[in-house]
Amino acid sequence: MNSNEIDIHKELKKYFGFSQFKGLQEQVVTSLLKKQNTFVIMPTGGGKSLCYQLPALIQEGTAVVVSPLIALMKNQVDAIRSLSSENGIAHVLNSSLTKTEIAQVKKDITSGLTKLLYVAPESLTKEENVTFLKSVPISFVAIDEAHCISEWGHDFRPEYRNLKNIIKQIGDVPVIGLTATATPKVQEDILKNLDMANAVTFKASFNRPNLFYEVRTKTKNVESDIIRFIRQHKGKSGVIYCLSRKKVEAIAEVLKVNGISAVPYHAGLDAKTRAKHQDMFLMEDVEVVVATIAFGMGIDKPDVRFVIHHDIPKSLESYYQETGRAGRDGGEGHCLAYYSYKDVEKLEKFMSGKPVAEQEIGFALLQEVVAYAETSMSRRKFLLHYFGEEFDSETGEGGDMDDNVKNPKTKVEAKNEVVK
Numbered sequence: 464m465n466s467n468e469i470d471i472h473k474e475l476k477k478y479f480g481f482s483q484f485k486g487l488q489e490q491v492v493t494s495l496l497k498k499q500n501t502f503v504i505m506p507t508g509g510g511k512s513l514c515y516q517l518p519a520l521i522q523e524g525t526a527v528v529v530s531p532l533i534a535l536m537k538n539q540v541d542a543i544r545s546l547s548s549e550n551g552i553a554h555v556l557n558s559s560l561t562k563t564e565i566a567q568v569k570k571d572i573t574s575g576l577t578k579l580l581y582v583a584p585e586s587l588t589k590e591e592n593v594t595f596l597k598s599v600p601i602s603f604v605a606i607d608e609a610h611c612i613s614e615w616g617h618d619f620r621p622e623y624r625n626l627k628n629i630i631k632q633i634g635d636v637p638v639i640g641l642t643a644t645a646t647p648k649v650q651e652d653i654l655k656n657l658d659m660a661n662a663v664t665f666k667a668s669f670n671r672p673n674l675f676y677e678v679r680t681k682t683k684n685v686e687s688d689i690i691r692f693i694r695q696h697k698g699k700s701g702v703i704y705c706l707s708r709k710k711v712e713a714i715a716e717v718l719k720v721n722g723i724s725a726v727p728y729h730a731g732l733d734a735k736t737r738a739k740h741q742d743m744f745l746m747e748d749v750e751v752v753v754a755t756i757a758f759g760m761g762i763d764k765p766d767v768r769f770v771i772h773h774d775i776p777k778s779l780e781s782y783y784q785e786t787g788r789a790g791r792d793g794g795e796g797h798c799l800a801y802y803s804y805k806d807v808e809k810l811e812k813f814m815s816g817k818p819v820a821e822q823e824i825g826f827a828l829l830q831e832v833v834a835y836a837e838t839s840m841s842r843r844k845f846l847l848h849y850f851g852e853e854f855d856s857e858t859g860e861g862g863d864m865d866d867n868v869k870n871p872k873t874k875v876e877a878k879n880e881v882v883k
């Protein structure tokens with residue numbers, strides 16, 4: 464079927480029940496249907512999956528989707544299967560499958576039933592899998608979470624570096640890379656490592672106009688300051704991020720003692736407790752989750768009203784992701800970070816045990832956080848500039864939504880000088 468003959472709006476409605484594309488989806492789908500290499504940069508929640516799922520469902524052959532997490536792949540496969548009466552429409556291929564299951568997957572692909580095949584990058588390096596995929600019609604290859612290919616991303620996975628060679632072996636098929644990591648460095652790495660300098664790039668804005676950004680100097684009174692802040696936001700949901708598990712426990716305790724309902728969340732708690740605390744937060748049995756960065760993957764509570772960083776994050780990328788959990792519903796979202804140089808030194812010391820190359824990257828990323836914390840310019844402008852996006856805080860949406868713009872430091876001084 465020629466791509467021009469497909470009514471993608473009709474197909475969107477048919478498969479997903481949506482009457483409209485979101486953001487740049489339509490352009491991305493069209494690009495992929497034209498068999499162009501395509502690169503998509505969209506914030507989390509932007510709707511990246513549909514950009515390859517729809518083209519996969521409406522084309523001949525099987526689309527190979529590379530994704531780093533087994534749990535994520537399983538969710539996606541279940542979601543696709545729920546759109547169809549055929550279980551075989553989507554499959555996962557990984558090392559946990561039995562021989563019989565693998566045979567079924569291969570049978571469904573060969574018969575043309577399977578439209579989406581999710582694979583972990585390490586399964587894709589297996590000779591037998593590559594040989595098989597070479598022998599069947601592949602519509603395209605999608606690389607989800609494509610930032611995993613870059614050491615400058617927040618989740619570097621060496622196996623992603625092999626993908627280019629494997630794709631070449633599979634055949635001359637279009638490739639679509641997708642990520643929510645917007646820094647120019649990571650983007651450059653992705654295009655280089657996937658050998659797709661010719662890709663058509665679609666980048667959505669990362670501006671979150673409803674979020675208010677604020678940085679406060681961290682003093683020994685940080686805990687009472689946080690308590691005061693939470694009391695000012697009484698009855699509202701919030702997340703407090705801390706660097707260590709110990710700090711998480713301590714802060715959660717201090718809040719409880721002060722009459723604020725809070726639960727801790729970190730990887731040191733057993734799975735059952737973690738699930739319970741997460742549910743309590745989602746069901747609004749507690750107001751606040753005090754957490755390490757282990758909290759947040761896949762959490763979709765629309766009305767988180769504040770995200771507090773008790774300790775500074777290790778990169779602006781992480782800061783953006785973590786604060787991005789506030790105000791998903793478009794309502795208020797206050798992002799408050801406490802900053803002290805001592806914490807920076809702590810993080811640096813933390814990194815000094817790592818390999819030199821990793822250290823250098825870590826330090827460079829941290830310096831950007833320092834610059835963000837210390838800047839007197841619009842924080843939104845600073846953040847978006849970091850992501851390669853120019854923002855005019857005078858005219859742009861949400862331009863007045865940060866402490867520096869609300870209370871300009873330099874202007875106050877200038878005014879003082881003028882007064883004679």
Ligand code: ADP
Pocket residue numbers: 481483484485488505506507508509510511512513
């Ligand atoms: P991302 O991978 O970019 O983080 P997802 O692909 O997980 O985002 O999609 C986020 C949410 O947006 C999902 O709940 C999805 O169903 C929804 N969504 C995607 N496309 C549309 C659309 N065209 N209309 C309405 N909702 C959509």
Ligand code: MG
Pocket residue numbers: 511512607
């Ligand atoms: Mg996604």
